[in-house]
Structures are given as C-alpha cells and as structure tokens.
Amino acid sequence: ARRRKKTGRLPPGPKGIPVLGNLHMLGKNPHQDLHRIAKDHGPIMYMRFGFAPIIVVSSPEAAELFLKTHDLVFASRPPLQASKYLSWGNRDLVFGAYSPYWRDMRKLFTLELLSANKINSFRPMRKEELDLFVESLKEASRIHAAVDLSAKVASLAVQMSCRMVFGKKYDDKDIDERGFKAVIQEAVKLAALPNLGEYFPFLGVLDLQGLTRRMKSLAKVFDKFFEKVMDDHVQAGDNPEQVKYIVDTMMSIMQSGECDFQFDRRNIKAIMLNLLIGATDTTSASVEWILTELLRNPTVMKKLQKELEQVVGLKRMVEESDLDQLEYLDMVLKETFRLHPSGPLLIPHYSREDSKVNGYDIPKGTRVIINAYAIGRDPNIWTDPEMFVPERFIGSDIDFKGKHFQLIPFGAGRRGCPGMQMGLIQIRLIASQLVHCFDWQVTNELDMNEEFGLVVSRVNHLMAIPTFRLQI
Numbered sequence: 224a225r226r227r228k229k230t231g232r233l234p235p236g237p238k239g240i241p242v243l244g245n246l247h248m249l250g251k252n253p254h255q256d257l258h259r260i261a262k263d264h265g266p267i268m269y270m271r272f273g274f275a276p277i278i279v280v281s282s283p284e285a286a287e288l289f290l291k292t293h294d295l296v297f298a299s300r301p302p303l304q305a306s307k308y309l310s311w312g313n314r315d316l317v318f319g320a321y322s323p324y325w326r327d328m329r330k331l332f333t334l335e336l337l338s339a340n341k342i343n344s345f346r347p348m349r350k351e352e353l354d355l356f357v358e359s360l361k362e363a364s365r366i367h368a369a370v371d372l373s374a375k376v377a378s379l380a381v382q383m384s385c386r387m388v389f390g391k392k393y394d395d396k397d398i399d400e401r402g403f404k405a406v407i408q409e410a411v412k413l414a415a416l417p418n419l420g421e422y423f424p425f426l427g428v429l430d431l432q433g434l435t436r437r438m439k440s441l442a443k444v445f446d447k448f449f450e451k452v453m454d455d456h457v458q459a460g461d462n463p464e465q466v467k468y469i470v471d472t473m474m475s476i477m478q479s480g481e482c483d484f485q486f487d488r489r490n491i492k493a494i495m496l497n498l499l500i501g502a503t504d505t506t507s508a509s510v511e512w513i514l515t516e517l518l519r520n521p522t523v524m525k526k527l528q529k530e531l532e533q534v535v536g537l538k539r540m541v542e543e544s545d546l547d548q549l550e551y552l553d554m555v556l557k558e559t560f561r562l563h564p565s566g567p568l569l570i571p572h573y574s575r576e577d578s579k580v581n582g583y584d585i586p587k588g589t590r591v592i593i594n595a596y597a598i599g600r601d602p603n604i605w606t607d608p609e610m611f612v613p614e615r616f617i618g619s620d621i622d623f624k625g626k627h628f629q630l631i632p633f634g635a636g637r638r639g640c641p642g643m644q645m646g647l648i649q650i651r652l653i654a655s656q657l658v659h660c661f662d663w664q665v666t667n668e669l670d671m672n673e674e675f676g677l678v679v680s681r682v683n684h685l686m687a688i689p690t691f692r693l694q695i
C-alpha cells in the first residue's frame with residue numbers, strides 16, 4: 224500500500240511480467256507493436272521496460288500535453304548508453320540531458336550552424352552534388368539499367384552531409400574500411416537498439432549483447448577521423464573566399480575563445496557526429512519512402528510530374544528557387560511524413576520532475592515515447608488512414624512544423640528538430656529532381672517492409688530503371 228501511494232495514479236497500460244515488465248511485448252518493429260498495444264490501453268499508456276518506467280503517447284491531444292503544455296518537464300533525455308560512449312563526455316545535443324549546457328549548444332545550432340543564411344550558403348554545394356547524381360542516373364537511362372535507388376540516394380545524402388560538415392569530400396576509406404554509410408548506420412542502429420543495460424542496471428557491466436563493446440570501438444573510429452578533419456582544417460588555414468562549412472565555423476568559435484562556455488575539440492567532435500547522424504539517414508529514408516509511395520501510386524506520380532512541367536518546364540532541372548512553388552510536392556511530402564515519419568518514435572524524452580498530466584501522476588525519471596507513427600495512422604483524425612492520398616491536405620492548414628500535433632515527424636517544442644529547414648530543402652530537392660528528370664520503372668516487388676532503427680528505412684532496396692525525360 225505504501226508503494227501505491229508513492230506512485231500515485233499512473234496511466235493505464237498492459238500488465239507486465241516479473242523482471243521484464245513489458246519488454247517481451249516488443250518485436251522487431253516496436254513502433255508497430257506499440258501502436259497495436261495502445262489501441263487497447265489508450266493514448267497515454269504506462270509500461271515498464273525492465274525496471275524503467277515508460278509512458279507511450281499515441282494521440283495528437285496527448286502529444287500536445289507532453290510536448291507543449293508540459294514541455295519543460297519532459298524536455299530531457301534518458302541516460303542512454305549510446306550517448307555515454309559517443310558524446311565525448313556528454314557534450315552532444317541530441318542525447319544530452321536538459322541543462323544550461325544543452326541550452327547553450329542548442330542556441331549555437333540555431334544561430335550559427337543551421338541558420339537560414341548558413342543553409343543558403345551551402346546551395347552551390349548541393350547543386351554540384353545533385354548534378355553528379357543526375358549524370359550517373361542518365362548513364363543508367365542510356366543503357367536502360369536498373370539502379371539501386373536506396374543505395375544511390377543514401378550515398379548522395381552522405382556526400383551532402385560530409386561536405387556540409389567537413390567542408391570537403393573524404394574517401395570512404397578515410398573513416399574506416401566499411402565506409403561512411405556503414406559507419407553512420409552502425410551508430411544509428413546502436414543508438415536505437417534497446418540496450419538491456421539501460422533497463423536492468425545490474426546487467427550493464429556484463430554487456431550481454433556486446434553493444435557497449437561495439438560503441439566503444441565505433442567511438443574510436445569517429446574520434447580518429449574527426450581529429451584528422453580538424454588537423455586538415457588547421458593545415459589548410461582560413462580561406463576568406465571560401466564558404467564557411469560547419470567545421471570552419473566551429474574551429475573559429477573555438478579559436479576566438481569568445482564562446483560563453485568551455486568549447487574545445489571534444490565539443491566539435493560531438494557536434495560533428497550529431498550533424499552527420501541527424502542529417503544523413505533521415506534525408507535518405509524520407510526520399511526513399513516518397514519514391515516508394517509515388518511508384519505505388521502512379522496517378523500521384525503523374526500529377527507531380529505535371530506540376531513540375533508547369534513550374535519548371537522540361538528544358539531544365541529543378542532549382543532550389545522553384546521549391547516554394549511546388550504545392551503538390553508539399554502535399555506529397557506531408558502524406559509521406561504521415562505514413563512514414565523517418566523517426567517513428569521521435570527520440571525518447573525524459574521527465575525532470577514529478578508531474579501531473581491529464582490527471583495522471585508521472586514520476587520524475589520516466590521515459591516518454593511519442594509514437595508519431597501511430598498518430599499519423601489514427602482513424603479518429605485521418606479518414607482511410609492507410610491510404611496514400613496527398614489531396615487530403617488541399618485547403619487544410621495542417622503542416623509538420625510542430626504546431627499541429629496530428630503531424631509531428633520533426634517532433635515539437637524545445638526538443639523539436641533544429642535541422643528541419645535543412646532537411647526539408649534536401650528532401651524536396653532530391654525527390655523533385657528524381658521525379659522531374661526521369662520516368663521510373665520498378666523491377667522488384669514493391670513491398671512496404673520497414674527496418675526499425677532511430678530512423679526507419681526500407682528492408683528491401685528500391686530498384687528501378689530510369690528513363691530521362693527532359694528535353695536538354
């Protein structure tokens with residue numbers, strides 16, 4: 224009875240079993256499992272993973288309570304193993320607990336690293352990379368060869384991120400024999416896999432899954448490479464003509480000594496990793512899902528190509544300045560984010576103090592999982608939620624920028640994605656270019672199997688034959 228008093232009135236949830244709690248209820252795709260379980264227990268659901276208390280949020284109204292009304296209470300992150308080993312001593316932004324340091328870093332991100340001016344200054348770089356990408360697809364078009372679109376888009380996203388962060392291209396072998404894409408994906412995977420050490424503190428030291436070992440070795444790989452990037456920067460010296468890439472900006476902040484908080488090479492390494500991980504997989508997974516849905520829905524594809532013909536015309540490629548006029552593209556994007564938010568469970572939040580939400584008592588130290596995937600498929604909000612119908616957004620003011628809790632692929636509030644503008648430009652640019660420059664013929668079965676991670680991508684790669692359609 225004493226214990227009950229202490230925990231107060233918790234939200235409803237499925238009964239757990241001893242020790243494991245509810246962990247046994249999760250399979251390979253936790254976002255889908257949690258969606259199903261919430262149908263029986265409601266939009267604010269209590270569970271336990273091992274000894275860790277969890278709240279799962281599955282409706283727009285509930286998401287608004289956690290990300291807006293009580294945002295300040297839930298603006299922290301749980302202590303994740305991944306962040307312990309991959310944050311150079313808790314210096315990162317993504318997994319860092321809510322603290323004065325986190326606030327300073329967040330300010331640095333929005334004002335210096337990802338400001339509208341900065342994003343614009345990378346425009347020529349994006350164009351160069353995109354031109355190369357389209358050239359290689361034209362080559363496939365000439366010989367009528369199928370391309371692995373998933374792999375192609377992923378490596379384009381890697382190139383763009385690398386150039387944005389490091390200021391120049393590095394060879395795959397500069398980081399590791401596995402190459403950038405594989406190394407980044409390993410980091411994303413390690414961050415998302417349920418790590419038993421987090422839920423059963425006494426298991427932590429045993430590292431039964433071997434995750435800690437993998438993280439430590441990955442941390443070494445990144446550390447060595449980032450040191451090289453910074454050394455290269457020092458050697459090259461400042462070039463006033465050149466665009467200031469992220470590494471340049473951060474090195475000058477460090478050298479100026481004018482930062483309000485201690486800022487050294489460790490901070491720079493932590494941020495580089497955040498940006499690399501934040502910008503790469505999210506972009507490529509989103510483009511991959513857009514193309515998947517367009518190929519499954521040929522009338523939507525035709526309609527989008529028609530819009531591109533009208534706005535851009537068949538005599539040239541899409542330019543960034545065209546993007547704002549592409550209204551149908553915007554609806555396609557929303558519809559894709561609704562069904563396939565690239566981070567279906569966002570990134571876990573964590574309560575900083577005891578609180579009362581919707582009449583429930585939520586103790587300090589509770590993990591909060593926002594199921595954006597479930598919200599996007601909620602039949603109380605969306606008619607025919609499983610169908611891909613971009614037209615549902617005609618005349619609707621719903622967008623995905625964190626004000627409408629029906630659609631929150633970027634989260635919302637204090638912890639919402641600071642890279643949204645950057646991500647949107649890349650996604651809209653790559654997706655529209657693929658659709659504008661080519662017709663596509665699918666060569667494998669278009670299944671919709673999802674591979675869970677912090678970012679959810681297709682299990683099976685998207686294979687298709689491009690046919691160049693511009694008249695240039």
Ligand code: HEM
Nearest residue numbers: 317501502505566569570632633634638639640642645646
């Ligand atoms: C399709 C593109 C993207 C999507 C869907 C996306 C989604 C998200 C989501 C869901 C979160 C967590 C929100 C929460 O916890 O409530 C997040 C956080 C974050 N994203 Fe993105 N993101 C994208 C692109 C980017 C890009 C391009 C960057 C950087 C260049 C970036 C950097 C970050 C960072 C640093 C955080 C952590 C913020 C914090 O904890 O304070 N993201 N993103």
